[in-house]
Amino acid sequence: MTDRDDLDMLAAEFVLGTLDARERATVAARRKSESDLDEMITAWEQRLTTLTDEVMPVTPAPELYQRIEQHIDALDTPRAGANTDSDDKSNVIALHKRLRRWQWSTALASAAAMVLVAVLAFQPAPEQGPQSFVAVFQQNDQQPAFMLSVDLTNRQMQIRPVTAEPMQGKSYQMWIKADSLGPNPRSLGVLNDNLKLERAALRDYDPELLKEATFGISVEPEGGSPTGQPTGPAIHGYLYPIADEGSQPSH
């Protein structure tokens, strides 16, 4: 068997899905710099994707699209205050940023936003866009287990149990995962007996990163994961902006 055959089989198993997590991460990284591996993977995707023809479509819950849109709203909003050192470059850019920041604060009223563009252009930008976010951790379709609220301005967070309860001999541990942090989640800490975590647990993370991050809470042996990675079942949440009434233009 030649090296090229080996590489093709690696590509094939990557597409088939049979590699373990570590091997998958390695191949995903390698294909960025190895064009022949990348082409082999694309060729296998072409060969195998028709297998999904037999998969029955399932209609997503209607709220899913709203959550995705909110996530995109947050992604497309420049960091609040980021234009302070670039104000002199272009009024157009500044206005654009101001407008988008405003749209974000009224993410649910985007249609109205289009109408009010002209009015807004003459309004002073609010000093600070809304920086309050919330994430809900659900253990099933009905009941949230935890809620996380985050204030990005001062990177303070608060985790609140909703239906989750302390468990004998087990601990809840909170995790953060983002593309820029690499493939593995990082621990934000182990929740205490009252299911709380210190409010400054996010202090080391950039607000932009936090907006895109996935948060997870896993059940671990008492005191936290022995491996530094989640070992028990986990639930996930994303941050969604809360429209901040106080910072909306009043016109």
Place this chain on the structure above:
Amino acid sequence: MSEPFSSPTTGRAPSGAESPSIPVPPDQLSQLIKGVAAKDRSAFAALYEATAPKLLGTIIRILNNRGWAEEVVHDTYIKIWRKADQFDASKASAMTWMITIARNGAIDELRKQPANRKAPEDELEQLASKEPNAQSQVEDQQTVNQLNLCLEELEKDRRDMVRLAYLNGWSRADLATHFDQPVNTVKTWLHRALKQLKGCLTS
């Protein structure tokens, strides 16, 4: 064992009904992706409506956990929004491109947290009762027929392995347990099956 976060799909009514499959012409999907690349929200909404049920179905089959699957669908559409400008219609069909993003997300998740998946009892029956769709959403009919013909040429066990891995997300270890073979043997079988498939598809 107390696993408050595990959420088996069995026994829980899905919150959305299965939708009839309405194939959207591939050209139209490619156009919508171009619109998404230009950050056109209405194109994004139309693309979502046309493709989300297929992606969710694909991911549910792998994760067998609806809540978890919807999270991966969420991630998938965020990636589609961000990477739409990288879509190249000359390299892959729109559906292939999106299904690839969805499957990669689902399998990455599954390999990291295999315990979250609960194997349904009817998994193998589901595999056996497979009926080729009358009309493909993914590729042209010739491509579909060819893949089916080539799969038929494989020995049954190897064909099942390929489909259980690709469609249901089974790992080498899952396959080894089910087929009662060492993992290395499974790997060898998989490689033979994949090479045979490739040879057949190329001929």
